[in-house]
Amino acid sequence: MDSFTPVLDGFAVVLQPTNLLYCLVGVLVGMFVGVLPGLGPAATIAILLPLTFDVEPVTAIIMLAGIFYGAQYGGTVTSVLLRLPGEASSVVTVFDGYALARQGKAGTALGIAAIGSFVGGTVSIIALTFLAPVVASFALDFGPPEYAVLAVLGILLVATVSNGGRLKAVVAATVGLLLATVGRDRFSGAERFTFDSLSLADGLDFVPIAMGLFGLGEILYNLESRDGPLRPPAKIANVWPSGQDLRRSTGAIGRGSVIGFVLGILPGGGAVLSSLAAYAFEKRRAKDPSRFGKGAVEGVAAPETANNAAATSSFIPLLTLGIPANATIAVIFGALLIHGVTPGPQLVDEHPELFWGVVNSMYIGNILLLVMSMPLVGVFVKVLRVRTSILAPITVLITLIGVYTVANSTFDILLVCVFGVLGYLMKKFGFEPGPLLLAFVLGSLLESSTRRSLILFDGDVTGFLTRPISGTLVAVLVVVLLLPLVARLRRGGAAPPAVETDDTAPAADRAPVKPRA
Amino acid sequence: MTTGTRPAAGALAGYGVAAVVVGLGTAGVVFSLGLGTGTLSDPAAGTWPLFVSSVLTVLGLALALTARSTNDAERFVPASLKVLVGLGTLLVFALLVGTVGFEIPAVVLAFVWLRFLGRESWRVSIVGGVAMVVAFYLVFVVALRVTIPHLF
């Protein structure tokens, strides 16, 4: 049990009253920040860094880590209530979370999200404590070929998460892939679709696209319907998840924890892929997949559990290899530098109390979140009692100010307007924004990993099959592709076709205009 | 939405959408060809965009084939003009924020949305608009020190 002693010492550090207080402050600040999509935890932490100069490194880091997970929960709140996903990993939550909120069940969604996050975090931290050294090499074995195959798998999953016509989902996803190519080519430096604009040189940012397609598009769409009597505020059906909701979510939370833990180990893309995979998995397992996208609790439980489990296991590469897994952790460790501690593989040996203090503070933060969200959920759901006519300008202002903070640029405000119009038009013409956005996120991962692989293979495409992990993933891919096909053949060929065959599938696209209740 | 089902747009809209998709795909193909297409084993900057835009073009043609049988698009209605008004306030905000700060454009935006797009009373619109911006200022500028341009 040697490995466990520093973990317990870490808890002792976190539970000191001062540290607990800073943790609480961090969580609270984070929740506010999370409401502003685009500002993001990394930027906030950078802004608030000077405030921590006067305290102990451990305390400072605990507060900064508090901002990290507080912001994640804040992002969930805006995803559910306002349809504003601030981070790629909460896009999937929007599908069912917002649908639940529209049915007056925002409390269910937020409650399940808090519980799922807590369980996911708990499972992940226990697994991290015991398995970190064993699974560390997993992150290193994932080279460009493995990421390429994983990205293909992810993009296939994108098509399964949508509800409307399959063909339109595939069109939207393809547009997403095309948007991902905007910007300077990262291999040759060639300008692609940038129209000589420096603002486009680094490509399009996720936040303005997400805010535009989801939040702004929805608001513009709703403007049209207000000619009739004002929409009454949604009835608040319940503040808490019911026993049935909890029973339904148990399996999703369990599976989400495992998926999140495993994929979270991969630096780069792990969190997004984990929430997507967890959602797709639940949808595929469900007896009645059509409930998904219309307010299925599992559709919130699975991705929220998975992305939190992934956030915790993303500490593994740092713990064992000294590699920060995402921008936020990079900033936190930049803060360590300023506090005179050099982060790296030896951090755990040299400053165990610091490392475990941070990891455990994430855990305590989860508990704080769970405790705080009890009274807060009641407050949050009241937002839905506010008339749409008042909520709309608030949401618009949050969106505009939020996207500005991504890169301190008014260009992004224009961009969010463009994507708001696109979101509106897509909704008018029966397209869903989800596939477009997720394909956009995975598109650059797919292209760059594939090109990197081909350079390493000297252009030999069979290289993907001969490496053990990528070969296995390719096999999984084939199974995923063939399963529905086989199932359909056995049933007589009436089911919607799989992605690859979609462009020849006219019959699949007969969804009528949704009667909007 | 209490207004019930919205009017469907018919096949013409479907053809329009298909045409836009085909147009986007074709433009993408032309652009990608200009970037150099490379080969499968030695991709260039244009290889992947060429592949994606070709697929998009084909999908657009498929959309055209199915336009007659699908019926999930909605027609534009007179109320769609409100969307243009709303968009106008957003653009005004975007163009002014850099020079005069966010406060005044935000008050204007909130006011227009409350009074004209939301049909709130004058009093609610004026008080609400100002209150929103004050709240934003206090939370984001004073408390969180967000770097949005501000006048005060």
Next chain:
Amino acid sequence: MRRTIVTGVRGAATASVVVLALAACGGNLGTAGGAGGDFPDGPVTVVVGQDPGGSTDLIGRAVAELASDELGVALPVENRPGANGAVASQEVADSEPDGQTVLVLNASLIAITSLVSPDDAVSLDDFTIITGISRDDYVLVTHPESGLATLGDIAASGQTLDFATTGVGTGSQLSQQLLFHQMGVQGNDVPFDGGSPALTAVLGKQVDVASIQLGEAYPQIEAGELVPLVVFSPERNEYLPDVPTAVEEGYDVPVAQYRALAVPAGTPDATVEALRSAFEAAFADQGYQDFNEQALLTPHEVSGEQVVEEWTAAKEKYESIVEEYDIDLGAAG
């Protein structure tokens, strides 16, 4: 509908007049107060062309924090990422030359980026350099099982080596391209998105070597998980005294990341001087010197004139070597 909108505009206009009448200072808008005013006139914005958390950002924040004591006003840091810093540079170059906007400028943008993307080449003529800051060295690393321990091993390996770079048009790419070409060794240029992914690729044996900024690779070198082969600085790095430089080994590859503080050209001399003394006070601070040590930066606090001289020379040198060896940084593979 039209009528109501017009009324709305009028109402808003009245509102804005009232608001303007109440206007007090305190905003962060560029106040075009005109030249001749006292400097500093309110907060001095330090613009960083990279995302928060990177080394340029951390350096900017460390310097800004300390200089603020000396100047007596706040120095908020504003991240304006895009095109390797070209977006931020252009914005600052176009801003009022009153010293209220300062840029943290990377030498790579001046000397290396232009080799790949001539379009967003930034010209030093648009700026007055206040002072140099520090030097960030690139080190060529490999994993312990590669069997490579010196440059000689690379030359003798007789096979094509995969080398990871931190991106196209970076010092990491330039240093390795120059080295491999001068050694006459076949190399596969594999660009990654930044230091961390490149580092992960070497640790995972996906590639053979990588050129990485010292601050990022040092902990792994210390832990014995990476083997340093050579540094690309003009003289040996004080943190890696046993590792030879490429120049010592006989290869003409002096590549390092230098950073400097700049204001738009045309800023009054007295203002530049006031900023210089504020930053010099920051450099003298013990806390800042400790930060340099933690971040493995070598101070290079030279005058603005010397910065211009060094960077211009580097640019010319890179251009001539790239031409001599017929290197195309844009053709990865």
